[in-house]
Amino acid sequence: MKVTIKDIATICGVSAGTVDRALNNRTGISEKTKKKILEVAKEMNYQPDYTARSLVMGKTMTIGVILFDLHNRSFAQLLNAIELKARQLGYFVNITLSDKKPESEIDCINYLVNGKVDGIILFTVNKGEQFESYLSKFDIPIITIFNYISEKWEYIGIRERQAMKDAIDYIVSQGYQKFIYISPPLAYLGKSNIYTQEERLNGFYEGLKRNRIHSKPVIIKSSEYIKELENLTFSKNEKAAIVCSTDLYALKVMHYLKKQGVSIPEQVGVMGFDDIDILEYVTPRLTTVKYPIEEIGRRAIESIVNKIDHGDFVPTPLLDYEIIKGESI
Amino acid sequence: MKVTIKDIATICGVSAGTVDRALNNRTGISEKTKKKILEVAKEMNYQPDYTARSLVMGKTMTIGVILFDLHNRSFAQLLNAIELKARQLGYFVNITLSDKKPESEIDCINYLVNGKVDGIILFTVNKGEQFESYLSKFDIPIITIFNYISEKWEYIGIRERQAMKDAIDYIVSQGYQKFIYISPPLAYLGKSNIYTQEERLNGFYEGLKRNRIHSKPVIIKSSEYIKELENLTFSKNEKAAIVCSTDLYALKVMHYLKKQGVSIPEQVGVMGFDDIDILEYVTPRLTTVKYPIEEIGRRAIESIVNKIDHGDFVPTPLLDYEIIKGESI
DNA sequence: CTGAAAGCGCTAACAT
DNA sequence: ATGTTAGCGCTTTCAG
Numbered sequence: 001m002k003v004t005i006k007d008i009a010t011i012c013g014v015s016a017g018t019v020d021r022a023l024n025n026r027t028g029i030s031e032k033t034k035k036k037i038l039e040v041a042k043e044m045n046y047q048p049d050y051t052a053r054s055l056v057m058g059k060t061m062t063i064g065v066i067l068f069d070l071h072n073r074s075f076a077q078l079l080n081a082i083e084l085k086a087r088q089l090g091y092f093v094n095i096t097l098s099d100k101k102p103e104s105e106i107d108c109i110n111y112l113v114n115g116k117v118d119g120i121i122l123f124t125v126n127k128g129e130q131f132e133s134y135l136s137k138f139d140i141p142i143i144t145i146f147n148y149i150s151e152k153w154e155y156i157g158i159r160e161r162q163a164m165k166d167a168i169d170y171i172v173s174q175g176y177q178k179f180i181y182i183s184p185p186l187a188y189l190g191k192s193n194i195y196t197q198e199e200r201l202n203g204f205y206e207g208l209k210r211n212r213i214h215s216k217p218v219i220i221k222s223s224e225y226i227k228e229l230e231n232l233t234f235s236k237n238e239k240a241a242i243v244c245s246t247d248l249y250a251l252k253v254m255h256y257l258k259k260q261g262v263s264i265p266e267q268v269g270v271m272g273f274d275d276i277d278i279l280e281y282v283t284p285r286l287t288t289v290k291y292p293i294e295e296i297g298r299r300a301i302e303s304i305v306n307k308i309d310h311g312d313f314v315p316t317p318l319l320d321y322e323i324i325k326g327e328s329i
Numbered sequence: 330m331k332v333t334i335k336d337i338a339t340i341c342g343v344s345a346g347t348v349d350r351a352l353n354n355r356t357g358i359s360e361k362t363k364k365k366i367l368e369v370a371k372e373m374n375y376q377p378d379y380t381a382r383s384l385v386m387g388k389t390m391t392i393g394v395i396l397f398d399l400h401n402r403s404f405a406q407l408l409n410a411i412e413l414k415a416r417q418l419g420y421f422v423n424i425t426l427s428d429k430k431p432e433s434e435i436d437c438i439n440y441l442v443n444g445k446v447d448g449i450i451l452f453t454v455n456k457g458e459q460f461e462s463y464l465s466k467f468d469i470p471i472i473t474i475f476n477y478i479s480e481k482w483e484y485i486g487i488r489e490r491q492a493m494k495d496a497i498d499y500i501v502s503q504g505y506q507k508f509i510y511i512s513p514p515l516a517y518l519g520k521s522n523i524y525t526q527e528e529r530l531n532g533f534y535e536g537l538k539r540n541r542i543h544s545k546p547v548i549i550k551s552s553e554y555i556k557e558l559e560n561l562t563f564s565k566n567e568k569a570a571i572v573c574s575t576d577l578y579a580l581k582v583m584h585y586l587k588k589q590g591v592s593i594p595e596q597v598g599v600m601g602f603d604d605i606d607i608l609e610y611v612t613p614r615l616t617t618v619k620y621p622i623e624e625i626g627r628r629a630i631e632s633i634v635n636k637i638d639h640g641d642f643v644p645t646p647l648l649d650y651e652i653i654k655g656e657s658i
Numbered sequence: 659c660t661g662a663a664a665g666c667g668c669t670a671a672c673a674t
Numbered sequence: 675a676t677g678t679t680a681g682c683g684c685t686t687t688c689a690g
């Protein structure tokens with residue numbers, strides 16, 4: 001059924017080694033035999049067996065990816081970009097989902113390592129010494145995205161802190177003086193890796209400081225954030241800006257406010273972060289920070305493939321963002 | 330570096346075969362040696378080499394998935410469900426994206442077959458005799474989802490036609506007599522496989538017939554459907570229902586109507602299809618058909634794993650849908 | 659320029 | 675119950 005190099009060798013009256021030389025255009029073979037072998041191979045529709053090649057070469061041409069899940073729009077966009085770029089460079093993509101569970105993430109890593117992937121793109125929920133020493137055991141390149149671990153692992157992300165800081169500048173420039181900040185993941189502070197969320201919060205504080213906002217912001221860290229909003233009142237004379245660490249929260253907030261008959265941005269302003277693609281369907285257009293998510297995916301692949309093929313990481317500078325001025329602030 | 334069964338064999342003073350017996354708890358080994366081997370293996374943190382195993386067993390424990398892209402929410406949800414179920418059953422998932430291009434899909438298939446995946450879950454854009462004979466060459470199970478090819482390939486989907494038919498019943502029961510149908514993919518009729526879209530359209534016509542709607546519906550097949558809407562006027566006395574073959578179109582339509590100051594459903598009704606998760610953020614709540622997308626993913630994996638392991642397809646009946654009564658009709 | 663042989667790590671059939 | 679042997683399909687020396 002399956003045609004192997006041996007079959008081709010027999011037919012062409014040469015050895016397997018020669019067929020290999022022809023197929024992978026290595027040196028040390030005459031044009032004539034090479035041409036013949038290639039012809040026969042094509043005619044028989046020869047397809048190389050990647051598993052066999054992997055065994056001997058110790059390379060599988062596949063890159064493992066670990067994400068939380070695909071429910072968040074951004075992750076799907078990210079994976080889309082990753083797959084595209086990877087296939088373009090001749091690599092497969094093995095996708096595994098950690099579901100934000102630290103133990104589950106470890107399973108994913110082991111799973112991929114045993115599958116002999118050539119590298120891993122990791123959006124981790126873990127951190128700490130123990131995790132780092134665990135990760136250090138592996139000799140394949142691991143690249144982290146979004147959540148930073150330490151300088152020992154290549155990291156690709158954006159200047160989150162600066163982005164949020166700038167966002168605050170913009171909000172203040174629109175006349176807001178009162179702030180509410182929503183970021184449920186902060187509840188996991190110390191428990192799991194929420195680097196990006198911490199950075200955004202830091203940027204928020206720095207932004208307030210820079211703009212000399214002295215009224216204390218309300219920080220909501222509960223996943224029941226809508227309920228917490230119910231206890232607040234929104235008045236026009238002291239207009240509040242609800243800053244959400246993610247568009248998804250902002251959308252939920254806007255949905256709730258609309259239902260309550262609170263008008264945006266007349267009575268209250270809402271700011272998001274990410275610029276997910278579904279925003280184009282929602283009114284009012286959410287003011288948000290554009291996160292170059294697909295660029296991150298592409299860079300991650302480029303970087304890891306480069307490391308696999310040439311052994312060195314070309315450090316990637318933090319990527320830039322853009323404030324999207326919508327109608328909600 | 331890497332610890333192999335040979336290493337373990339040497340240390341335990343047994344042969345590789347025996348180690349294999351212990352590790353994979355096969356018969357013909359004493360409890361005592363087995364226990365010892367397992368201990369040593371654990372201590373040395375032995376990890377089996379899947380590529381080597383694949384080569385000899387001819388199985389890679391990975392399932393290839395081919396989708397259009399991940400920009401559509403549903404696809405991401407689907408893949409999420411697929412990954413979850415697959416890993417649960419001990420399989421990897423290799424994801425490839427065809428970008429809706431027939432040639433690109435062929436590349437994906439070849440790619441996966443050469444990667445020796447054990448089976449393929451295929452959301453195809455291709456169809457026709459030539460494609461079928463191409464597909465027939467492969468001896469791994471291929472399961473089709475959404476777009477049907479022929480009875481030669483296992484198919485998992487829902488009763489789309491019936492769903493749309495029932496949707497029309499519901500719309501008519503709400504007092505609508507005039508219909509506009511939007512489905513841009515229909516422009517590809519005859520060019521690529523748009524089975525689900527055709528089924529939905531058929532259901533639409535059947536629904537009109539069953540409800541004795543005689544006024545001719547407007548069918549919009551252009552991707553510039555918003556522009557086409559601009560030429561239409563919406564009057565309360567002859568209220569029209571805009572039936573969209575996908576929630577995404579419906580969202581765009583609603584967004585456009587809201588901008589035009591047309592109130593939904595007072596002046597015009599809008600119906601979607603899919604019940605994508607972002608609907609919860611959009612007002613008014615879109616009336617739509619709930620498509621059990623994750624169930625399809627799980628069933629696809631179950632079915633293909635069953636086929637791989639036991640050699641037979643357990644036919645899956647078409648799945649059921651549910652009409653979600655929102656506020657837009 | 660080409661052939662022969664060894665071996666990647668594991669499994670499976672056959673001996674002992 | 676355990677050891678031995680022969681591959682899986684390919685790449686890679688080392689001879690010739």
